[in-house]
Amino acid sequence: MSILETIDSPADLKKLPASKLPAVAAELRTMIIETCAKNGGHLAPGLGVVELTIALHRVFNTPTDKIVWDVGHQAYAHKILTGRRDRFATLRTLNGISGFPKRGESPHDAFDVGHSSTSISVATGYAAARDLDGRKNKVLAVIGDGSMTGGLAYEGMNQAGHLDKDLIVILNDNEMSIAENVGALSNFLSRTSSSEYVHRFKKDVESFLKRLDVGKSVLHIARKVEDSFKGVFTPGMLFEAFGFDYIGPIDGHDLPMLIETLESVKSFNDAVLIHVLTKKGKGYKPAEDNPSLFHGVGPFDIATGKVHKAKGGAASYTAVFGSALCKLAAEDERIVAITAAMPDGTGLTSFAKDFPDRFFDVGIAEQHGVTFAAGLAAEGLRPVFAVYSTFLQRAYDQIFHDVCLQNLPVTFALDRGGVVGSDGPTHHGAFDLSYLRHLPNMTLMAPKDENELQHMLATAIALGTPAAIRYPRGNGYGVPLDQTLKEIPVGRAELLREGTDGALLALGTMVAPALEAATLLEEQHGIRLTVVNARFVKPLDTKMILDLAGKYDTLITIEENALQGGFGTAVLELLEEHDLSGMRVLRLGYPDSYITQGEQHELRAMLGLDPAGISASIREYLTRQ
Numbered sequence: 001m002s003i004l005e006t007i008d009s010p011a012d013l014k015k016l017p018a019s020k021l022p023a024v025a026a027e028l029r030t031m032i033i034e035t036c037a038k039n040g041g042h043l044a045p046g047l048g049v050v051e052l053t054i055a056l057h058r059v060f061n062t063p064t065d066k067i068v069w070d071v072g073h074q075a076y077a078h079k080i081l082t083g084r085r086d087r088f089a090t091l092r093t094l095n096g097i098s099g100f101p102k103r104g105e106s107p108h109d110a111f112d113v114g115h116s117s118t119s120i121s122v123a124t125g126y127a128a129a130r131d132l133d134g135r136k137n138k139v140l141a142v143i144g145d146g147s148m149t150g151g152l153a154y155e156g157m158n159q160a161g162h163l164d165k166d167l168i169v170i171l172n173d174n175e176m177s178i179a180e181n182v183g184a185l186s187n188f189l190s191r192t193s194s195s196e197y198v199h200r201f202k203k204d205v206e207s208f209l210k211r212l213d214v215g216k217s218v219l220h221i222a223r224k225v226e227d228s229f230k231g232v233f234t235p236g237m238l239f240e241a242f243g244f245d246y247i248g249p250i251d252g253h254d255l256p257m258l259i260e261t262l263e264s265v266k267s268f269n270d271a272v273l274i275h276v277l278t279k280k281g282k283g284y285k286p287a288e289d290n291p292s293l294f295h296g297v298g299p300f301d302i303a304t305g306k307v308h309k310a311k312g313g314a315a316s317y318t319a320v321f322g323s324a325l326c327k328l329a330a331e332d333e334r335i336v337a338i339t340a341a342m343p344d345g346t347g348l349t350s351f352a353k354d355f356p357d358r359f360f361d362v363g364i365a366e367q368h369g370v371t372f373a374a375g376l377a378a379e380g381l382r383p384v385f386a387v388y389s390t391f392l393q394r395a396y397d398q399i400f401h402d403v404c405l406q407n408l409p410v411t412f413a414l415d416r417g418g419v420v421g422s423d424g425p426t427h428h429g430a431f432d433l434s435y436l437r438h439l440p441n442m443t444l445m446a447p448k449d450e451n452e453l454q455h456m457l458a459t460a461i462a463l464g465t466p467a468a469i470r471y472p473r474g475n476g477y478g479v480p481l482d483q484t485l486k487e488i489p490v491g492r493a494e495l496l497r498e499g500t501d502g503a504l505l506a507l508g509t510m511v512a513p514a515l516e517a518a519t520l521l522e523e524q525h526g527i528r529l530t531v532v533n534a535r536f537v538k539p540l541d542t543k544m545i546l547d548l549a550g551k552y553d554t555l556i557t558i559e560e561n562a563l564q565g566g567f568g569t570a571v572l573e574l575l576e577e578h579d580l581s582g583m584r585v586l587r588l589g590y591p592d593s594y595i596t597q598g599e600q601h602e603l604r605a606m607l608g609l610d611p612a613g614i615s616a617s618i619r620e621y622l623t624r625q
Contacts, residue, residue: 002027003016003020003023003024003027004024004027004028004031004080004085005085007024007080007081007085008083008085009081009082009083010057010058010061010062010081010082010108013054013057013058013081014057014058018255018256018259021054021058021255022255024054025050025051025054025255025283026283028050028053028054028077028080028081029047029050029282029283029284031080031085031088032046032047032050032076032077032080033047033283033284033302034302035076035088035089035091036091036297036300037299037300037301037302038089038299039089039091039092039093039299039422040092040296040297040298040299040422041073041076041091041092041099041296041297041422042073042074042076042099042295042296042297043281043284043287043294043295043297044280044281044287044291044294044295044297045073045074045144045174045280045295046073046074046075046076046077047280047281047282047283047284047287048074048172048174048252048278048279048280048281048282049074049077049142049172049252049278050077050282050283051252051253051254051255051258051278052142052170052172052252052258052276052278053075053077053078053081054077054081054255055255055258055259055262056078056140056142056170056262057078057081057082058259058262059259059262059263059266060138060140060262060266061137062082062107062108062110063107063108063110064137065137065138065139065140066110066123066126066137066138066139066140067108067110067140067142068110068111068113068119068122068123068126068139068140068141068142069101069111069113069119069142070113070116070117070118070119070120070141070142070143070144070147070153071100071113071114071115071116071144071147072099072100072101072113072114073099073100073295073296074142074144074172075100075101075109076088076091078101078108079091079097079101079106082106082108082109083106083108084097084105084106092422092423092424092597093422093597093598094596094597094598094599094602094603094606095596095598096597098424098597099422099423099424099597100112100113100114100423100424100426101113110122110126112426113426114423114424114425114426114427115390115391115394115426116144116146116147116150116364117143117147117148117149117150117151117152117153117364118152118156119141119142119143119147119153119156119169120141120143120153120156120157120160120169121152121155121156121159122141122156123139123140123141123156123160123167123169124156124159124160124163124165124167126139127139127160127163127165127166127167128163128165130166131165131166138166138168138266139165139166139167139168140167140168140169140170141167141168141169141170142170142172143169143170143171143172144171144172144173144174145171145172145173145174146341146363146364147364148171149341149363149364149365150363150364150365151365151367151368154242157169157239157242157244158242160242160243160244160271161242161243161244161271162243163271164243164270164271165270165271166268166269166270166271167270167271167272168265168268168272168273168274169244169271169272169273169274170273170274170276171248171273171274171275171276172252172276172278173249173252173275173276173277173278174277174278174279174280174291235275236248236275239273239275243271244271244272244273245268245270245271245272245273246272246273246275247261247265247272247273247274247275248273248274248275248276248277249275249276249277250274250275250276250277251276251277252276252277252278252279253278253279253282258276261274262274280295281294284305285305286300286304286305287305290305292344293307296423313478314450314475314476314477314478315450315475315476315478315481316347316473316474316475316476317415317450317453317471317472317473317474317475317476318345318346318347318415318473319347320347320450320451320453320454320476320481321346321347321386321413321415321453321457321471322346322347322348322349322350322351323347323350324453324454324457324458324485325337325347325348325351325384325386325413325457326350326351326354326355327485328457328458328461328485329351329354329355329358330354332382332461333358334380334381334382335358335381335382335383335384335461336355336358336359336360336376336381336382336383336384337351337352337355337358337359337360337383337384337386338360338361338362338369338372338373338383338384338385338386339359339360339361339362339369339385339386339387340361340362340363340364340365340366340369340387340391341361341362341363341364341365342386342387342388342391343359343361345388345415346386346387346388346413346415347386347415348386360372366387366391366392366394366395367394367395367397367398369385369387369395370385370392370395370398370399370402370403370410371398371402373385373403373410374398374402374403374406374408374410377403377408377409377410378406378408382409382411382461383409383410383411384410384411384413384457384461385410385411385412385413386413386415387412387413387414387415388414388415388416388427388429389414389415389416389417389418389429389431389432389470390416390420390426390427390428390429392412392414392432393431393432393435396435399412399436399439399466400439403466404439404440404441404442404466405440405441407441407465407466408465408466409461409463409464409465409466409467410466410467411457411460411461411466411467411468411469412436412466412467412468412469413457413468413469413471414429414432414468414469414470414471415471415473416428416429416472416473417429417432417446417470417471417472417508417509417560417561418430418470418472418473418508418509418560418561418600419560419595419600419603419604419607420473420600421473421597421598421599421600421603422597422598422599423597424595424596424597425594425595425596425597428594428595429470430560430561430562430590430594430595431561431562432468432470432561433446433470433507433537433559433561433562433565433566433567434561434562434564434565434566434569435565436468436538437537437538437565437566437567437570438565439466441465441466442466442467442468442538443460443463443465443466443467443468443490443536443538443539444467444468444470444536444537444538445459445460445467445468445469445470445488445535445536445537446469446470446471446507446508446509446534446535446537447469447471447508447535448494448506448508448511448512448533448535449476449477449479449511449512450476450477450479450481451476451479451480451481451482452488452535453469453471453476454481454482454485455482455485455486455487455488456469456488456535457469457485458485458486458487459487459488459490462487463490470508471508471509472508472509472560472600473600474600477512488535490536490539491536491539491540491541491542492535492536492541493505493532493533493534493535493536493540493541493544493545494532494533494535495530495532495533495544496511496515496531496532496533497515497518497529497530497531498530499518499522499527499528499529499530499531500528501527501528501529501552501554501622502527502529502530502552502553502554502555502556502618502622503529503530503531503532503548503551503552503554503555503556504517504518504529504530504531504532504556504558504618505532505534505545505548505555505556505557505558505567505571506531506532506533506534506557506558506559507533507534507535507537507557507558507559507560507561507567508559508560509560510558510559510560510588510609510614511531511533513604513609513610513611513614514531514558514614515531516611517611517612517614517615517618518531518615520611520612520615521615521618521619524615525619527618527619527622529556529618530548530552532544532548534557534567537566537567537570538570540570540571540574542574545571545574545575546574546578546580549575549578549580549583553583553584554583554584554585554586554621554622555571555575555583555584555585555586556585556586556587556588556618556621557571557585557586557587557588557589558587558588558589558609558614559588559589560589560590560604560609561589561590562589562590562592563587563589563590563591563592564592566589567589568585568587568588568589569587571585571587572585572587586617586618586621588608588609588614588617589609590607591607595607
């Protein structure tokens, strides 16, 4: 029996002799690698924090003590050590355990996460609630250096430092150049500053000097000396400016050092930040060599690290977008591209190489990215912000105030529109049609295939007003790609098939399954439907929709978006405005609930948005008395 098989809770981990902990770390890495090789997942982040996770559960007592993981893709070892070892093989699968912490999954998961930079704010809330209730448990936030590019992290630090609550923030820093810069001095600084005696002595001296007439001057000088020393060698001055005691940097793979430091800090009663240096992908060479690839990776071969290729040779929507943008940028020097720390994921790698001066990575800061784009647009440029649909939600206020209100020509390229698969509800692009459609001056469109995406991109950039294009994760259909990109008439739908029994208005990813469903209905039930590629959610093709409403007594809309406020709602509003609210209208889309994790085809089938589900829903509606 492996050591890991004896650990069903953190209490079991605490019983082990310290000499066994390196073996636990090795077994955790093996389990994480084997599971991610089969299911895909955030491998490199998970491997980088194995020792840190062991140390946290060795020293603290969850769920009484609260550990809030930022984003949560580094919480795989945490899941295994907190009673989910036997289910870990189901990671990220339909009906399996989530790839992120979830309160409903385990009491050891303090908070549901999936987007970055939230942990310090959440932990500050936990600490304030604890103090109001008179409890003494510890609260920790574990945040990566990447998440520290998000403004919310500093908003949380600002309040936490001001309140000076009993709060521990662990900065998981996997940028190894820091370790090389500070070298062996880091161990000396961390040991000195993490000593409980030194910490309490410092507080006592400060308190004493404040009571003296000359105390403030002496204290000011003392702090200057300390800050000058620490500022040369560590980033401590930044965090201490926020009111945190800074400890580190320390080696995040040195278990004895981690445990010793955490044990010391456990006795503190104010805001502390521990700077921990880790190596992303630690223990699996392919992930160490290419941490970006293995940050979020699909199934792969363990022996070689080679990622299994998806079936089919069609280019992805993301790749087609990136290629089309480069083509347009070569012809129009006003075009600039923006990403929020996702150049690979959004298809901008080639653009960054070909047009380095016109490429901007703003970090995990979508709010800033949108307003930055607005500034560029106000100066006559044509910014294209490539961003996942789920992440643009974080910048809604900026889209409203800084882009649409001023009618600035910013193009939003919304990747991952619709269900995205195994990352689950935090990552599905289920709401973008709803949260963008009602904003004045916005043009909103969705392509039926990868070729139409190219032309929509050209259309959006040429508009000179705010525009958004939403397209799915994954490969296109393999349709021929036009070499010359042309503008699509704004608000013009496309008639694809004519029928006699009703009209099916399909948007984006639902066009192809709608056509298949129409074929099934005709072949199996003799129901003949007109099928339209709607193309635009705003503005709608008013003329075509009203013509169809005059020709048929039934209209059907279908979209990969929440039904509340989406494309179908837009059609209903149009009918009401023209006194046609008595029309029979069936709207197909996402229900009023968050969608679970699973493969895209599994989720679409579950939601009734595959050809069989669409045809069944339409037949049932048409035959309803």
